[in-house]
Amino acid sequence: MSIAEQVAENKLQRIGERPRLREYIRESWQRRTFAYTLARFNLQASTAKSSLGVAWLVLVPALQIMVYGLIFGLVLGNTRPANFLPYLITGIVLFQFVAGSFADGAKSITANASLVRSLNFPRALLPASAVISNVYRIVPLTGLMLVALVALGEPITFNWFLIVPDLVLMSCFSAGLAMVAARLTVHFADLNQLVPFITRVAFYSSGIFFSVDKLAAGHPILNPILESNPIHVYLAIARGSLVTGYSYDLYQWGLGALWALASLTLGFIYFWRAEEKYGRNV
């Protein structure tokens, strides 16, 4: 009996082959509890050894805001954007979410090598879990951010609810980003060294503490590029909804949704296409 006949007769499947996309999505969704649970446990473990524990999740961004506020407040002088502190707080808190997802996503396969080598499960759950743990961080931080805005004299409006869909779009965008980064660092371990630089460039070009609009205003090439930067779009929507003196254009919702959709679909497919190879390279 030939191999093909034996395979057909016993209904055998080929092992080590990448599952079809539809099957892969179904299997990932089925085991989503694994991603949530891993995210939660990792978050607990990351702060378990310090005496202040989970308080650090809030303290670190608070310290960042103080340092940046002090330095850039002084350095920028009169050129700083209007309503500077609320502008800076929203910028830093939301940027940290995308940057954290990107950095954790990049490490998600390589840092869990022993898990990848010993268990069969859809690997996309690992970068997904990295983003979920950043979602767990951003939720209380957003609450704190809103409290800080109120304390700084910002009026509470109905527009504040718009931060929720904005965060949903950011999560989808970050998830795609994390999956691309996760696959790339498996192929080229050197990329892990570049992650901080990429984050820095994004930090300075997304208008966290200064206004990008003024920077390249009128420039025919640079301006559209900076304007369509997804992080800049999400920040513009957030500030337009939360901070007085700022507004956004309706097209920015469309652009933000487009970025989120494109990043999530393309990132997931890009990650899936190397599914069978993750065991070899880590």
Next chain:
Amino acid sequence: MVEMSKTPIENSTPVVDRKTVVIVDNVVVTYRVFASGKKITASTARVKRSGKLREVEAIRGVSLVAYEGDSIGVIGTNGSGKSTLMNAISGLLPIDSGAVYASSRPSFLGVGAAMIRELSGEKNVILGGLALGMTKAEVTAKFDAIVDFSGLREFIDLPMSTYSSGMVERLKFAIAAAREHDILIIDEALAVGDSDFRKRSEARMRELAAGAGSVFLVSHSMKSILDTCNRAIWLDKGLIVMDASAREVCEAYAAFVGAPLDD
């Protein structure tokens, strides 16, 4: 009875009419490693980038068929390709040529690091169960049985980084054994357990093999292979030297390495 390597599968007619569970068809696995290419002397001891890609053929064309209820011992010297072959069969390691077919995705239980060292044994049980595809309710229902099987109840709330290698393997085996597997691959995982745990896990392996499944056991202990396996494969330098009943293979291997059989 003795099948030499690269025997075409077509010739190995099944002795009994049992269902085929795994077909390994002429599998080749080559590792590509950066090697320095030069001997290190005092003057060249500083890292030199004169290295070139070196290819190591770990599996050089292995074919075998496993049937329902088979429990197959895999023996061979260190570096003979046992672990690589098991990784390839489980689908965790991509193969360079050939193919592996199986009735369902094999579950692999290998030695090595804890799952997530910073987390407690308890949390690793939950994560391991979920990764294996159990639902949260199933994990909760089986939690006590898993912990009791591992015999680590006192230490279950401690981080796994504090566990000895034997304790890690016990917990990993307990998690994997909690579920029914069609095909279970065990890579020297039981070597570190104490004799009491070994007896319990060997009994569990026989149960798993009896329940329609098939078990592969890599071990340096011929005693555990004789106790648990009906068939054995002897690998050397990436090729199958012998594929026969566990006793015959163990006797031949013992004669080859010059060790007594009852190790």
